[in-house]
Amino acid sequence: MDPYLPPVARHVREREPLIDVQNLTKVYDLGRGRTVQALDGVDLHVPQGQVFGILGRSGAGKSTLLRCVNLLERPTSGSVRVDGQDMTALRGAALRRARRGIGMIHQHFALLSSRTVAGNVAFPLEVMGTPRAQRARRVAELLDVVGLGDRGGSYPAQLSGGQKQRVGIARALAAGPKVLLSDEATSALDPETTGSILDLLRRLNRELGLTVLLITHEMGVIKRVCDSAAVMHDGRFLESGPLPELLAAPDSRLADALFPLPTVDLPGVVTLSYAERATEPVLSALTREFDVDVNILAGTVETVAGAPYGRLKVQLTGERTAEALEYLRARGLAVRTAGDPLAADGAEPTGEGA
Amino acid sequence: MLTELAERWDELGPLLFDGTYATLYMVGWSTLFTALFGLPLGVLLYATERGRLLPAPWLRAVLGAIVNIGRSVPFIVLMVAVLTFTRFITGTTIGPTAAIVPLTLGAIPFYARLVETSLREVGRDVIEAAEAMGAGRGTIVAKVLLPEALPGLIAGLTVTVVALVSYSAMAGAIGGGGLGDVAIRFGYQRFDELVLLLCVVLLVVVVQLLQSLGDLAARRLSHR
Ligand SMILES: Nc1ncnc2c1ncn2[C@@H]1O[C@H](COP(=O)(O)OP(=O)(O)OP(=O)(O)O)[C@@H](O)[C@H]1O
Numbered sequence: 252m253d254p255y256l257p258p259v260a261r262h263v264r265e266r267e268p269l270i271d272v273q274n275l276t277k278v279y280d281l282g283r284g285r286t287v288q289a290l291d292g293v294d295l296h297v298p299q300g301q302v303f304g305i306l307g308r309s310g311a312g313k314s315t316l317l318r319c320v321n322l323l324e325r326p327t328s329g330s331v332r333v334d335g336q337d338m339t340a341l342r343g344a345a346l347r348r349a350r351r352g353i354g355m356i357h358q359h360f361a362l363l364s365s366r367t368v369a370g371n372v373a374f375p376l377e378v379m380g381t382p383r384a385q386r387a388r389r390v391a392e393l394l395d396v397v398g399l400g401d402r403g404g405s406y407p408a409q410l411s412g413g414q415k416q417r418v419g420i421a422r423a424l425a426a427g428p429k430v431l432l433s434d435e436a437t438s439a440l441d442p443e444t445t446g447s448i449l450d451l452l453r454r455l456n457r458e459l460g461l462t463v464l465l466i467t468h469e470m471g472v473i474k475r476v477c478d479s480a481a482v483m484h485d486g487r488f489l490e491s492g493p494l495p496e497l498l499a500a501p502d503s504r505l506a507d508a509l510f511p512l513p514t515v516d517l518p519g520v521v522t523l524s525y526a527e528r529a530t531e532p533v534l535s536a537l538t539r540e541f542d543v544d545v546n547i548l549a550g551t552v553e554t555v556a557g558a559p560y561g562r563l564k565v566q567l568t569g570e571r572t573a574e575a576l577e578y579l580r581a582r583g584l585a586v587r588t589a590g591d592p593l594a595a596d597g598a599e600p601t602g603e604g605a
Numbered sequence: 606m607l608t609e610l611a612e613r614w615d616e617l618g619p620l621l622f623d624g625t626y627a628t629l630y631m632v633g634w635s636t637l638f639t640a641l642f643g644l645p646l647g648v649l650l651y652a653t654e655r656g657r658l659l660p661a662p663w664l665r666a667v668l669g670a671i672v673n674i675g676r677s678v679p680f681i682v683l684m685v686a687v688l689t690f691t692r693f694i695t696g697t698t699i700g701p702t703a704a705i706v707p708l709t710l711g712a713i714p715f716y717a718r719l720v721e722t723s724l725r726e727v728g729r730d731v732i733e734a735a736e737a738m739g740a741g742r743g744t745i746v747a748k749v750l751l752p753e754a755l756p757g758l759i760a761g762l763t764v765t766v767v768a769l770v771s772y773s774a775m776a777g778a779i780g781g782g783g784l785g786d787v788a789i790r791f792g793y794q795r796f797d798e799l800v801l802l803l804c805v806v807l808l809v810v811v812v813q814l815l816q817s818l819g820d821l822a823a824r825r826l827s828h829r
């Protein structure tokens with residue numbers, strides 16, 4: 252996009268994540284000397300073409316973080332770069348221009364009730380100064396993409412929630428953004444509609460190479476569409492990274508939240524997590540080679556980010572339990588023994604799994 | 606009574622017709638000027654609030670004070686107080702045209718507050734969505750705030766028009782013309798109960814018509 256950049260720099264820039272947030276803090280001044288630290292040193296890197304999910308409880312700072320990405324909220328400190336551009340350095344017209352490269356969808360849709368569906372989708376094009384004829388063509392195209400080709404003349408009040416969010420998505424795409432920000436875009440929808448909206452986002456991500464940064468408190472959203480995720484608490488990321496990596500970590504809060512297993516208060520209980528392989532042969536090997544008894548207490552297997560992922564809670568009894576655990580670790584399983592539970596600070600994200 | 610009206614129609618007809626016309630003339634023009642000045646003032650009151658489009662607490666405090674003073678001065682007092690200004694603008698201090706000045710001055714603060722209230726009803730999320738799409742302040746006012754608040758703005762204007770009808774009757778009492786003037790001079794002062802009654806009936810009809818018209822417009826324009 253900048254032809255005057257020397258080749259090396261361009262190469263470096265292509266490697267840079269599309270959204271690159273470093274050490275971001277945001278302090279709200281409530282007046283009379285009272286403040287709220289909504290963000291407390293957040294690092295967020297979203298590569299081009301990824302769907303990145305942020306999970307966290309109410310008040311964790313998720314919306315604040317999202318709003319700092321398109322500078323609806325000016326961060327107190329830290330840097331925000333989107334597509335190589337330092338957002339915090341921009342003001343006025345330059346900032347407004349940069350925002351057009353970042354689409355946004357909202358929990359309650361935020362459509363203009365005074366405009367028709369087509370009028371809503373045309374809004375960002377009007378803001379950009381697109382000529383009328385071109386605008387009409389683009390609007391028709393976008394409505395087709397989101398499956399509302401025949402509803403252009405309706406008013407938002409005449410649409411269902413799912414249809415309204417489709418209009419929201421069409422509107423967000425109108426200016427041809429590289430990034431889509433989504434703040435709880437499916438929270439006001441029923442599970443089935445949520446699914447169809449998530450599928451649409453996934454499709455846009457695949458077909459247009461759209462990078463998506465989404466906030467959710469629903470585990471199902473993370474499982475269904477995200478490549479990477481972060482768990483947020485008190486203005487900080489507790490963990491973040493590609494989903495398979497996070498889930499493979501033995502002490503992953505995300506895994507606990509996504510695939511909860513019942514608590515079992517027995518001696519010798521271990522939690523095993525594995526990705527992309529089956530456990531059965533491994534478990535039978537334990538019995539054969541280490542002479543330990545394996546008692547399966549609970550388990551779950553699901554597909555995450557296109558790969559199988561499973562968690563098991565088992566009770567191991569026998570002389571050579573320690574050796575057996577070593578063997579499991581060597582085979583690439585994540586092993587957590589009952590002796591090292593998660594730091595009990597109540598930070599695990601919870602929510603209704605969809 | 607109807608027979609009395611029929612008998613005196615040649616005398617009363619033109620009187621009531623002219624009175625109604627003068628009332629509509631005063632109300633019509635003052636409504637136009639009220640909307641012209643009250644709308645921007647209302648937008649300014651809204652926008653200068655903390656956390657809105659153009660936060661300016663001191664400007665808002667000054668505007669708010671002026672609006673509150675304007676609203677608390679009784680209309681009769683306002684009419685007398687602005688006589689010099691009225692003469693400066695219209696060249697006279699009596700008659701329907703002169704009455705337009707105090708009517709407008711009295712209604713502007715009233716309508717501005719109603720505008721402010723309607724604008725506040727527009728959701729923050731919609732304004733924020735527009736900001737996220739790269740819209741500037743002017744675009745947000747013209748393409749988001751005003752269109753979204755339009756039904757409320759129309760409803761507010763209807764309330765203002767109705768208030769103007771009653772103010773105009775008061776203006777009639779001190780030489781403003783219109784139905785109020787007819788009621789006082791021909792009805793009250795000459796003990797002509799028929800004229801008094803007819804003036805009241807006509808005022809009620811005018812108010813009803815304007816209110817229905819306003820309601821209809823607000824309903825038509827609302828797509829909520
Ligand atoms: N404009 C504001 N002024 C003051 N404090 C704010 C403001 N916006 C957010 N906060 C505070 O910052 C913290 C984080 O808020 P934020 O809205 O980012 O949370 P969230 O994770 O999005 O929560 P939720 O899931 O409920 O939407 C909260 O303590 C909140 O009270």
Ligand SMILES: [Mg+2]
Nearest residue numbers: 313314315434
């Ligand atoms: Mg939020």
